[in-house]
Amino acid sequence: MHHDLVDGVPVIWTETPGPLEATLMFGCGLKDETFRTLGVTHLVEHLAMSTLPRLHFDHNASVSLSITDFTCTGRPEQVVDFLARVCAALTALPLERIEQEAGVLAAEGSGVADPVTAELLSIRYGTQGLGLASFNGPGADRIPLDAVRETVARHFHAGNAVLALTGPPPEGLRLPLPPGPRTARAPHPAPRTTRSSWHRADVPGPGLLLSCSLDDQAMLLAAHVLSQRLTDTARHQLGLSYDVDGTAVFVGPGRGERSIQLDVREGQEQRVAELLWHEAVRLATEEPTEAELADEREAAREFLTDPRTADLEVAERAADLLFGETHLDGETKLALQAEVTPAQVREAFAAAMETALLLVPCGVERLTLGRPDGSALPAGGCSERTALPVGSQYRPPLLARARSGAARKVRLVVNADGAWWQDEEGLIHGFPFTEVVGVEVQEGGRMLQGLGNCFVPVASELFAGLGRAIATIDAAVPEALCYPASALRATG
Ligand SMILES: [Zn+2]
Structure with a gap:
């Protein structure tokens, strides 16, 4: 692996077979945005790419949770041309195209x-x-122009960029970005839900989220053992699922989240959610077998020593x-995994299970599950409150109350401190005004979004x-x- 510096941008490269691949990465993504400016990084990326002429080689750009990258594959002179054009565009974005690109963004959808x-x-x-x-968020057409300018200035400069190449830097390579400091990153916001609990949402299948260090090889092996056990039971034995998937999410140095999720045959959501939780509890309480660990080490060796994954290694490095993380190369990871014992796998997984969030699709009515220590796994809610605070109360229109028993339970309270409502099931939602992250201004109403995963519909249809x-x-x-409601959103 080689290191160079071009126009103040670190360049990391290794020699691999095949055409030259370049990935220009910036250390910014969705997680650097706010609710009010959601999508702004994607908009910057689109504005930059909109300046390119038609190019006859593979090129692309994308925004993920923490990285924005511009990629191309081609002959050396094509790579040089692409990178110079991208850097020039980021230095002078065509802000006059903001309206068109916002529309394109809405058509493309996000989903990072x-x-x-x-x-x-x-x-x-x-x-x-x-x-x-x-x-x-508010919608691509509601992103303030100032937020676009601010995002470019803060993130898209030489101090926040790295170039990864699958061959030596080609002749004439320039990366003419504005200079910028290697900034000390603000720490990621603290989690709001740290203790294990279960939740319901409109998702296709159940999933589990565990806080852990992504470099912890015992935890990595645990996640792989769990995926394999779920594949064996949910898919091969019971025929309930097709796919078991795991995702690793970088939070900050030494901090991460691992998710494990399954797709589900219709009508089997509850059974698969219970199976996922039971297998997770089993791994937190009983050591896996040596044979299971040997299997996962072998799978890791196959993957990490495959020459086709060399480009992934460059990108990871x-x-x-970019984020100031210690890099573990493939050989180091394999050596660490060889040392991990079954007891360490169980311990690492048990520690992560303290933070487990279990998510189940709507339609799963009631879950009665126990934590590894035998205590009941509580259902998560929006608010600790069991009653509305004191203040002016609003009720549904008389006709709605007459027609529906559920509507008779619904109440809204807006007082000097904030807004809260009681839903049809009697649950309380709401937050103080200091936690409001966005308000959609509607005709005769306001939709309030809070810092938690919660909203308050101050809407004339309801109250x-x-x-x-x-x-x-x-x-x-x-x-x-x-902000006014987005004009790009489909209504109805
Ligand atoms: Zn809520």
Whole structure:
């Protein structure tokens, strides 16, 4: 592996067969945005790519949770041309194209993580950092121009970039980006839900999220053993699932999240959710066998020593450099895994299970599950409150109350501190105004999004006589957080 420096940008490369592949990475992504500016990094990427002429070689760009990258594959002179054009575009973005590109973004849709992992991250972190993964935000056409300028200035400079190449730097390579400091990164926001609990959301199948260090090889082996056991039971023995999938999410140096999820045959959601949890508890309480670990070590060796994964190794090394992470190369990982004992696998997994979030699809009615220590796994909720706070109360319109028993339970309270409501099942949602991250301004109503995974619909369809509530909200919430409903969203 070689290191160079071009125009202040670190270049990491290794010699691999095949055409030259280049990945220009910036250490920014969805997790650096806010609810109000959600999608701004993607918009910057689109604005930059919109300046390229038609190119007859593979090229692309994407925004993930923590990295924005521009990639191409071609002859050396094509790679030089592409990178120079991308850097020039980022230095002078065509801001006049913002409206068109916002429309393109809405058509493309986002989805930087699979829906199950995204929802789990939102339960863990709320509407900040990685928790933004499951949200659409105000809409691409509501991203303020200042947020675009600010994002470019803060993230898209030589101090926040790394180039990964699958061959030596080609002649004439330039990366003319604005200079910038190797910034000390702000720590990721703290999780809002740390203790194990189960949650329900509109997702295709059940999933589990565990906080851990991504470098911990005992935990890595544990995750692989669990996936294999679930594949054996849910797929091969019971025929309930097709796919078991695992995702690793980088949070910050030494901090990560691992998710494991299964797809489900219709009608079997509850059974598969229980199976997932029971297998997880079993791994936290009983050591895996030596044979299981040997199998996973062998699978890791096959993957890490395959010459076709050399480009992944370069990209991983580049990302670690970007985030100041210690890089473990393939040989080091395999050597560490060889030392891991069954007891260490169980211990690592048991520690992570303290933080387990179990997510199940809507339709799973009631789960009665125990934690590894035998205590009951509680259902997660939006609010610790069991009753609405004191303040002006609003109720559904009379006709709605007459027609539906459920509507008779629904209440809204808006007071000087914040907004709360009781839903049709009697559950309380809401938050103080200091936790509002966005307010969609509607005709005769306001939709409030909170810092947690929670919203308050101050909507005229749901509540009567909202005049005073709206006046209170408008006076309490900073104007910068308020926006009219997106014109790009499909209505209905
Ligand atoms: Zn809620």
